[in-house]
Amino acid sequence: MKKEFMKKFAVVMLSLVMVFAMAACGGSSGGSSDSGSESAEAVLYVGATGPLTGGASFYGNAVKQGAMIAAEEINASETEFRIEFRMEDDEADGEKAVNAYHVLQDWGVQVVLGSVTTGSCVAVAGETFEDRVFEITPSASSSDVTNGKDNVFQVCFTDPNQGKTAANTILELYPDAKVAAIYNNSDPYSTGIFNAFKAEMEANGKELVEAATYPDDTNADYSAQLTACKSAGADVVLLPIYYTPASVILKQAADMGYEPTFFGLDGLDGILDMEGFDTSLAEGVMLMTPFNPWSDDAKVAEFVKKYQDAYGELPNQFAADGYDTMYVIYETFKAAGCTTDMSNEEICDAMVAAITGGFSYDGVTGEGMTWSTDGTVSKDPVVVVIKDGQYQDR
């Protein structure tokens, strides 16, 4: 008993030391990074949270890489201050995201870029709203992100907006088609789009012939869902999901000889760059995306080239959103006349006023983006069709 006790006692002491060491480190790190910068130049601390490990880490890493390219470009041309960008891992989990945000606070974050995923973003937005920190997310598209928070903005379009546009596009292109959907019913993004899509379809007097769900993106088998859609005779199948499950769905559909028109949303973007993916499976798939890496737009081409040079892969929509978001932060910051020595609250108020007051931005994910006071962006989803392994206008 005693020996055990002593050993456990040592554990207690060690852990307490660790906790306090952490408290102390955390307390001082905000200051140290200020004084650590060699020159006296001003620094704008932009912090982000996103999944860098775990199942959704691909999205987090893409946003991070896109934002880093933008930050480098800005730092190369801006003379008055420098942007310091730091992204902390949140594993796409609300609790970890709030932890990550607090770590960023200790670092001295002034503007929050993020979070990447919806659940994390809603959690972090609750904190930034109370702390008065300006936040703009590249990719968290649920309307819960911005709802009731004047300091939070989105660069991507919202889920309901996407669902509605998808419904209208399908109604316009295929007025007589039987429409079905397969979506992830444990994912806010997927369910958000689906619910809006279904409501819009029904408002136009059209019932879905089948609405099949699956519980998890790591789910393996979609054959039952596809069989249900096939036997319901669906000609158009909406896939408001991410591309990883979609790649399996496309393969399984091809295996069973089922060839409807698959209609994806921005989550499907990236499917063509999957290593080992047989792009012929995606031939004829329609999707809505704000970003086309094959576009001949000069700005896009330049970004794509830089991204490929840096990371050896094509940027997807998440990377493009990350890139644009960093620029939106930068330009809003300048437009608001902020300086880096202002308090977070002053910066927040000034930037909110600036971004909603006639600010407009041309980026790689859209031209002439403006923001309304409810935090949503005005840009129209573009429907493209996959042809010859590329996005083409339909």
Added chain:
Amino acid sequence: MIFLTNLINGLSLGSVYAIIALGYTMVYGISKMLNFAHGDVIMVGAYISFCGTSYLGLPAWVSVVLAMAVCTALGIIIEGLAYRPLRGTGSLAVLITAIGVSYFLQNAALLIWGSAPKVFTSVFSGMGSSIRLFDGGLTVTWEAVFTLLIAILIMILMTMFTTRTKMGKAMRAVSEDNGAARLMGINVNSTISMTFAIGSALAAVAGVLLCSAYPALMPTTGAMPGIKAFTAAVFGGIGSIPGAMLGGILIGVIEVFGRAYISTELSDTIVFGVLIIVLLVKPTGLLGKKITEKV
């Protein structure tokens, strides 16, 4: 026809679960531990095979052998480093260590292969497109056919191995009574290592088959099938080789039928609900041994 399609899909999914469950059950039988890292060994096997075909340009079957070899080594290393020091300290401590190993493998895979999902090229892609019957009314993929055949083959081989060979008998002896087996001159350590080696080699096969049929490959690919296969192993009676096979197939079929005929929203609830009911009626699984308690 829809019924047949669903049945085939269920059998195909179920046979993947069955092969994974075989690995679970063998390891459980001998060391009485729930090896939660098993699902992640599957993922490693699939990645190795992917690298073999995509980066080294090896033929599919060579890459499968390579994956089996790597996983076998991995299984022995994991057992020796992480589980052996805790042998005889109760299954909970090893369970937590297994979870640690699972985190380790997932995060190591993330660092090595990156977070972007990869699309696994089916090892049966050389066989041409799927088999169409009844004018295309029913399609059966080669993956489904081979997965089922391989699962049955493995089950037969494993049953023969454990009943006919010396090593197999040693395994059964150790799983029956570790101490008595030692007294009979069986090298318990090497027998357990052997079991992990075989279990991990099976995991590599399972990984290749899983990803051939459902091609998205990520560091977390093995997690959910791992849990389902664990369920399957318990369902059939953990420790029993035919039980794992039966449990795996049934879980696969129930999952697909549940989705097809009851509700896609609640398919997992249906699978787990059936499991609960079966265990309440037969508390040691379908083919599990009745445990008599000693006072």
Added chain:
Amino acid sequence: MKKITSKGLSPYRKNEIISYGIAILGFAVISVLRSLGMVSSSLQGQLVPICAYVIMAVSLNLVVGISGELSLGHAGFMSVGAYTGIVVSGIMGTMGAADPVRFFAAVIAGALAAGVAGFLIGIPVLRLRGDYLAIVTLAFGEIIKNIMNIVYAGIDENGFHISTKSDYGLSAEGRMLLNGPMGATQVDRISTFFYGFILVMVTLFVVQNILNSRQGRAIMACRDNRIASESIGLNVMKNKLMAFTVSSALAGMGGVLFGLNYSTLLPIKFNFNTSILILVFVVLGGLGNIWGSMIAAIVLTVLPEALRQFADYRMLVYAVVLIVVMIATYNPAIRSRVSAFAEKYLRRKKPDAAPAEGGAD
């Protein structure tokens, strides 16, 4: 069973004092440091989750350590508590109740709901043994998560609505409480560290009093030898069910504390991984050791944050630390060496007969 040591304190009593001591000391030190502004916001933000995880770990210890049943679905009860609490707090919020009233009403409701769930699930589950019981708790945990994914609830001028469909006719002025897979959004964050501390103390009080009671000894007797206990007339099932129900209710309480600390809560949070995480706290802290669970919960909650400097290698390091600590704690050879070391340098009076730790499997 009760052995009086030379100091006149039973081992139970001593452990009890250590547990309360850790809670009170921890609260006092952090409170002082906070008032001095010496706590980083990173640690500040973790105070409430730490309390919630301590509650979860201590309550799971009642089932796994003390009652000896491996449960892999503890997060399910946490989610029942959390969502019940959020709904109650939301409803009371629209009625304009004060925060402390709302919080504790939510806690009571959450604990009751989780306790009822635990009781109902416990009746079938506890008939099973060992790993079969484990898999069924896992199954129930997954089922609860699956069901939470399709529950929609809201409150408007027509009263409270609950449905499994997203379009259940909530009026535009209504307040959405539960939104299927989006979980709860726009939760009023009314949990505080002080409430967390109170709930930790309540949990410790309940669990340690059970431990120290006739019933607690009966539960442990059933764990150590089921047949012998039955033969002397103990109602094994009843005792285990009691422990399971209390543990679920406490988990529900922890869930409320956790849920009301974030502005949003997704059902997927309460998956198998979270159940496992809590189990890791319990096993690492020592089965049946209450303050061990507390320490393990605190350390393992802080650890991933403390490892952020390792960036991409963070979770890899975490995994290695977990494996190494498990081996160091449980490996017989290392244990005896540590004991010998302690014997030599920390010479004390003769060791008591140590209870078999890690023996409940």
